[in-house]
Amino acid sequence: MELGIGAKDAITGFKGTLTARIEYITGRIQYEVTPQVGSDGSSQKAEWVDESRLEKTAENKTQIGF
Secondary structure (H helix, E strand, C coil): CCCCCEEEECCCCCEEEEEEEEECCCCCEEEEEECCCCCCCCCCCCEEEEHHHEEEEECCCCCCCC
16 A cells, blocks of 8 residues: 555445554554545544555545645
C-alpha cells in the first residue's frame, strides 16, 4: 500500500485516503484511513486499519495541502 491512495476496510467498508502508516516491533502494519469531508461540511474521524484488511479503491494519489 502507498500513502495517498484511496482504500477501504474489507470488513467494515470504511473508506478514505491512506494518510499515515505505522509498523510495530511485532511486524504488524496499520494505515490511517481518513475519509473525505461530506458536501455539507460534515466529517468522520480517521480510523487505523490493519494492512491485511485494506483494499485499494483508487490508484491516484490524493494531493493534500496544508
